Amino acid sequence: MKKSTLSGIAISFAIFFTSCNNSTNNQTTTTEKMETKAGVTKTAWGNTDGKEVFLYTITNAKGVQVKISNYGATITSWVSPDKNNKPSSIVLGFDSLSGYLAKPPYFGAVVGRYGNRIAKGKFKIDKTEYTLATNNGPNALHGGLKGFDKQVWDATPASDSTASIELSYLSKDGEEGYPGNLKVAVRYTLTDDNELKIEYSASTDKATVLNVTNHSYFNLTGDVNNSILDHTLMIDADNYTPVDTTLIPTGEIKSVKGTPFDFTKAKKIGLEIGAVSGGYDHNFVLNKKDSSLSKIVELKDSISGRTLEVYTTQPGVQFYTGNFLDGKFSTPDGKKINQHAAMCLETQHFPDSPNEPKFPTTLLLPGQQFHSVTVYKLSVK
Ligand code: BGC
Numbered sequence: 001m002k003k004s005t006l007s008g009i010a011i012s013f014a015i016f017f018t019s020c021n022n023s024t025n026n027q028t029t030t031t032e033k034m035e036t037k038a039g040v041t042k043t044a045w046g047n048t049d050g051k052e053v054f055l056y057t058i059t060n061a062k063g064v065q066v067k068i069s070n071y072g073a074t075i076t077s078w079v080s081p082d083k084n085n086k087p088s089s090i091v092l093g094f095d096s097l098s099g100y101l102a103k104p105p106y107f108g109a110v111v112g113r114y115g116n117r118i119a120k121g122k123f124k125i126d127k128t129e130y131t132l133a134t135n136n137g138p139n140a141l142h143g144g145l146k147g148f149d150k151q152v153w154d155a156t157p158a159s160d161s162t163a164s165i166e167l168s169y170l171s172k173d174g175e176e177g178y179p180g181n182l183k184v185a186v187r188y189t190l191t192d193d194n195e196l197k198i199e200y201s202a203s204t205d206k207a208t209v210l211n212v213t214n215h216s217y218f219n220l221t222g223d224v225n226n227s228i229l230d231h232t233l234m235i236d237a238d239n240y241t242p243v244d245t246t247l248i249p250t251g252e253i254k255s256v257k258g259t260p261f262d263f264t265k266a267k268k269i270g271l272e273i274g275a276v277s278g279g280y281d282h283n284f285v286l287n288k289k290d291s292s293l294s295k296i297v298e299l300k301d302s303i304s305g306r307t308l309e310v311y312t313t314q315p316g317v318q319f320y321t322g323n324f325l326d327g328k329f330s331t332p333d334g335k336k337i338n339q340h341a342a343m344c345l346e347t348q349h350f351p352d353s354p355n356e357p358k359f360p361t362t363l364l365l366p367g368q369q370f371h372s373v374t375v376y377k378l379s380v381k
Pocket residue numbers: 105106116142247281282318320324344346
């Protein structure tokens with residue numbers, strides 16, 4: 001392990017943020033700094049499955065800071081100043097590995113091999129039927145009992161001048177019931193414009209299905225005591241995929257017009273949530289017509305003055321209002337994480353696509369290279 005390769009810039013950011021974090025939300029007061037590139041520091045964070053876990057801190061020129069662990073390729077915090085220059089994290093996360101080993105509902109993690117649900121944990125490729133563990137009522141959710149979120153990924157800080165890290169994982173043939181050795185990589189880059197860019201790539205040696213996304217929970221106020229129902233949301237989607245009582249799409253693509261699902265013009269999330277049984281937990285069919293990187297979401301909070309824009313190459317987004325958060329988990333500064341304390345905007349292919357031939361395909365064949373990009377862009381006014 002190389003020591004003392006910290007650049008002057010990275011050293012001053014590290015010192016600035018150590019003091020910042022201690023005085024605000026207790027994000028990280030860590031021990032040994034081990035290896036560093038410009039803009040990225042690496043800290044030992046424990047062990048699990050006989051593998052070493054690290055916490056990487058990416059800092060941009062504005063002093064905004066994102067922390068990522070190679071456990072689950074998880075975003076553990078994203079600290080930025082609000083309109084009064086007070087820094088706080090806009091995502092749910094813990095300041096130690098033990099928080100994640102207690103199995104929170106996918107806080108900040110990369111989920112896969114298949115994010116969201118596959119009905120009854122069964123699907124076919126050609127004539128072969130595959131069976132997955134059913135870990136969510138009768139269905140398979142977020143890759144199974146030990147999905148990508150619970151694996152220790154390999155990680156390398158970027159070797160060029162960008163503030164980024166790349167994580168990779170080999171999901172073996174048969175893991176959680178999925179066919180094919182799948183090589184998957186995720187690259188996180190934090191730009192000086194406060195954009196967190198997430199790039200996924202993957203290839204397989206046997207036909208498989210893939211739906212990989214990040215499961216960050218956002219609360220733009222930086223304080224889980226403020227409900228996200230007061231955030232204002234725009235989703236550029238004229239249609240959504242309705243679900244049955246087990247949250248499996250019915251197969252229909254339904255217009256949002258005249259329904260509580262119409263976010264084509266910005267409105268408060270809480271305005272019509274009462275008319276949606278259980279709260280929002282739905283896939284929105286994005287209006288974008290191709291796989292170019294396009295803006296699909298704008299989320300605003302007046303308390304902090306923060307705005308989050310989402311851009312993606314994917315055809316859908318799962319808008320989930322933290323309906324199942326129930327106070328079981330707490331923030332590093334001891335606040336209970338209750339229902340609607342945070343929300344997800346998971347860019348994705350549609351849930352249960354392997355069983356819905358009319359949905360865009362999630363099949364990945366040998367020789368194909370999967371690539372997708374999502375950008376979360378933060379600003380403050
Ligand atoms: C799902 C929810 C689920 C949550 C946490 C979301 O992506 O749509 O139904 O409760 O993840 O597992």
